[in-house]
Amino acid sequence: xxxxxxxxxxxxxxxGTSVKIECRSLDFQATTMFWxxxxxxxxxxxxxxxxxxxxxxxxxxxxxxxxxxNHASLTLSTLTVTSAHPEDSSFYxxxxxxxxxxxxxxxxxxxxxLSVL
Amino acid sequence: xxxxxxIPAALSVPEGENLxxxxxxxxxxxxxxxxxxxxxxxxxxxxxxxxxxxxEQTSGRLNASLxxxxxxxxxxxxxxxxxxxxxxxxxxxxxxxxxxxxxxGTKLTVNP
Numbered sequence: 001x002x003x004x005x006x007x008x009x010x011x012x013x014x015x016g017t018s019v020k021i022e023c024r025s026l027d028f029q030a031t032t033m034f035w036x037x038x039x040x041x042x043x044x045x046x047x048x049x050x051x052x053x054x055x056x057x058x059x060x061x062x063x064x065x066x067x068x069x070n071h072a073s074l075t076l077s078t079l080t081v082t083s084a085h086p087e088d089s090s091f092y093x094x095x096x097x098x099x100x101x102x103x104x105x106x107x108x109x110x111x112x113x114l115s116v117l
Numbered sequence: 118x119x120x121x122x123x124i125p126a127a128l129s130v131p132e133g134e135n136l137x138x139x140x141x142x143x144x145x146x147x148x149x150x151x152x153x154x155x156x157x158x159x160x161x162x163x164x165x166x167x168x169x170x171x172x173e174q175t176s177g178r179l180n181a182s183l184x185x186x187x188x189x190x191x192x193x194x195x196x197x198x199x200x201x202x203x204x205x206x207x208x209x210x211x212x213x214x215x216x217x218x219x220x221x222g223t224k225l226t227v228n229p
Contacts, residue, residue, distance in 0.1 A: 044219040093160060097215050106215060110160035
């Protein structure tokens with residue numbers, strides 16, 4: 001089945017630093033990627049949708065200047081948390097939708113647990 | 118705005134028991150509904166996907182039903198095993214979008 005690789009799986013950083021999370025589709029072309037985050041005991045919430053070669057579309061309440069998303073190729077999307085603060089500590093997960101796989105399913109990465117000290 | 122609710126939030130059962138997880142959604146105009154499994158600190162695994170025109174889907178010991186008009190879905194797990202212990206998430210999409218709206222999940226523990 002389709003594989004989405006997400007790295008790193010966990011990261012601890014100091015407040016004020018930036019963190020980049022990568023999401024790669026290994027065996028298909030991801031025309032669209034989605035970024036979600038999940039706070040403890042809360043549901044996964046969509047942050048933004050990115051289409052290859054286009055600017056990401058952010059959900060209401062998500063700061064586009066803080067959460068930079070780049071989808072420069074059909075197999076790679078990155079999420080950069082700029083000037084991270086403790087309140088950004090969360091579980092971030094990407095999903096991909098694309099050609100060459102079932103058009104009805106999204107495939108998820110394994111997630112990144114971010115802890116900001 | 119679509120809202121997805123899952124009941125119960127947590128469930129603990131002895132091995133071998135059959136169980137039902139519930140999911141409800143406020144807007145019945147969905148495109149499809151999916152059940153996922155999430156293991157601690159890991160990604161999501163899609164278990165079953167039901168199109169809005171379908172009533173149920175089965176995969177092994179899992180059976181998911183959908184009653185679109187009433188905004189409900191159930192996930193039935195037969196003969197539960199300790200390896201089934203995980204958080205089960207229900208999510209819906211609406212026409213023209215692949216955006217998923219998730220419930221908070223049901224944390225299932227199957228005791229040996």
